[in-house]
Amino acid sequence: MMDTEARMEAAENRLVVDLGPLRQSVEDRVKAGSYASADEVIRAGLLALEREESAANEWLTELAEESLADPRPSVPAAQVFRGLRAKYGRPVDESAA
Numbered sequence: 001m002m003d004t005e006a007r008m009e010a011a012e013n014r015l016v017v018d019l020g021p022l023r024q025s026v027e028d029r030v031k032a033g034s035y036a037s038a039d040e041v042i043r044a045g046l047l048a049l050e051r052e053e054s055a056a057n058e059w060l061t062e063l064a065e066e067s068l069a070d071p072r073p074s075v076p077a078a079q080v081f082r083g084l085r086a087k088y089g090r091p092v093d094e095s096a097a
Contacts, residue, residue, distance in 0.1 A: 026041045
């Protein structure tokens with residue numbers, strides 16, 4: 001039998017989530033034997049999300065570092081926007097619609 005402290009710790013780690021239409025995907029993966037439980041499917045999904053976000057962050061960091069290390073002079077924002085307006089016109093003000 002679980003003591004009170006163990007039950008409290010288990011309750012603190014519990015999370016109820018409405019998966020909506022993704023529930024069937026979780027159940028299918030467990031039924032196919034790819035995972036032992038729905039918990040394992042969710043954990044694997046979260047770990048995959050962490051890997052994806054980490055890779056995106058690394059790419060953005062590299063891009064920023066390359067940009068900052070570029071020896072060419074910076075182009076003033078006003079000049080950039082003038083060029084964009086000349087090429088594409090003024091942006092449509094959606095709040096006026």
